[in-house]
Amino acid sequence: MKLKAIGSISVLILIxxxxxxxxxxxxxxxxxxxxxxxxxxxxxxxxHGANGEGLSALIPPLTDSVFLKNNKNALxxxxxxxxxxxxxxKGKTFDDAMPANDLSPMEVAxxxxxxxxxxxxxxxxxxxxxxxxxxxxxx
Amino acid sequence: xNKLTIGLMAIILWSACKFNAGDKKTLPIYGNxxxxxxxxxxxxxxxxxxxxxxKFKTVNQYGDSINNKSLDGDIYIADFFFTTCPSICPVMxxxxxxxxxxxxxxGDIKIISYSIDPxxxxxxxxxxxxxxxxxxxxxxxxxxGKKDEIYKLSESYLVQKPQEDAKQQFIHDGSFLLVDKQKRxxxxxxxxxxxxxxxxxxxxxxxxxxxxQSIAQ
Numbered sequence: 001m002k003l004k005a006i007g008s009i010s011v012l013i014l015i016x017x018x019x020x021x022x023x024x025x026x027x028x029x030x031x032x033x034x035x036x037x038x039x040x041x042x043x044x045x046x047x048h049g050a051n052g053e054g055l056s057a058l059i060p061p062l063t064d065s066v067f068l069k070n071n072k073n074a075l076x077x078x079x080x081x082x083x084x085x086x087x088x089x090k091g092k093t094f095d096d097a098m099p100a101n102d103l104s105p106m107e108v109a110x111x112x113x114x115x116x117x118x119x120x121x122x123x124x125x126x127x128x129x130x131x132x133x134x135x136x137x138x139x
Numbered sequence: 140x141n142k143l144t145i146g147l148m149a150i151i152l153w154s155a156c157k158f159n160a161g162d163k164k165t166l167p168i169y170g171n172x173x174x175x176x177x178x179x180x181x182x183x184x185x186x187x188x189x190x191x192x193x194k195f196k197t198v199n200q201y202g203d204s205i206n207n208k209s210l211d212g213d214i215y216i217a218d219f220f221f222t223t224c225p226s227i228c229p230v231m232x233x234x235x236x237x238x239x240x241x242x243x244x245x246g247d248i249k250i251i252s253y254s255i256d257p258x259x260x261x262x263x264x265x266x267x268x269x270x271x272x273x274x275x276x277x278x279x280x281x282x283x284g285k286k287d288e289i290y291k292l293s294e295s296y297l298v299q300k301p302q303e304d305a306k307q308q309f310i311h312d313g314s315f316l317l318v319d320k321q322k323r324x325x326x327x328x329x330x331x332x333x334x335x336x337x338x339x340x341x342x343x344x345x346x347x348x349x350x351x352q353s354i355a356q
Contacts, residue, residue: 046226046227046229046230047225047229049230049233055232055236056236056271056272057270057273058229058268058272096271
């Protein structure tokens with residue numbers, strides 16, 4: 001009985017230990033990601049879809065991890081100021097305009113962290129510093 | 140008191156059974172109605188006149204003239220949209236694609252989307268939009284008409300009349316309207332809600348099985 005109690009207490013301590021091991025970095029990611037999900041629903045989902053699937057040849061999907069990775073620094077500009085001209089996503093051409101979104105740099109960082117780590121993407125945290133740097137270089 | 144309880148239980152049971160007989164479901168008929176009396180074969184009979192969709196004149200994405208007569212003999216689903224709509228149209232047409240994929244090429248079912256921005260949405264613009272959406276054939280038409288006529292027409296579909304705000308943005312209703320072969324509105328669904336659109340697909344099938352549907356007016 002005593003042994004059992006000690007056993008369960010040590011398991012509990014072990015769990016707490018593992019939980020506290022979640023680094024500050026991880027917690028920051030979770031904060032960005034969960035807030036980003038809310039921003040995504042409000043500003044992106046109508047067009048890009050609940051699963052980032054886009055809409056036929058009208059609206060590109062958000063599932064092209066290579067495109068996202070290659071344009072990582074410009075993503076903040078696309079979200080904030082919209083996108084015009086032709087782009088190639090997953091081998092398909094899209095040429096309709098994306099409207100601008102009146103979002104704060106923090107919201108942009110949150111939504112990019114969400115979309116950049118959903119739908120099969122793995123861009124890790126895109127924080128507010130990266131977004132502000134990116135927004136400073138918009139064309 | 141005890142008898143009353145038993146009576147109530149019986150009613151509840153009976154209505155529960157009735158509820159389960161869902162295959163006998165009929166859809167409501169929306170809009171105003173008024174009775175008329177007429178003489179048929181020397182007898183005076185009373186009939187009900189239901190509200191129907193008004194006449195209209197438009198062209199579709201292929202440049203073909205489309206009017207109310209083009210839909211004679213069809214059950215159809217209508218909505219109001221514009222191709223440059225940034226808000227609810229993409230989600231509406233993502234959901235309408237589900238309806239299209241179930242009923243495309245099945246003869247008596249059509250989908251029509253009236254543009255509320257006919258100045259921009261010309262025939263080539265509508266064709267391009269349809270192509271990009273992946274629509275071909277004559278199941279789903281995108282229609283350009285005169286703006287004031289389309290706005291007026293929205294009233295007979297019992298939807299909120301479109302309007303423009305200060306920024307010339309169009310505000311419109313995201314409804315899908317189900318219209319029967321007698322051109323009466325039989326259902327209204329939120330086109331942005333996938334659950335309601337699933338209900339629409341089920342209701343179209345119910346309407347197809349309605350005996351009256353074989354008699355076009």
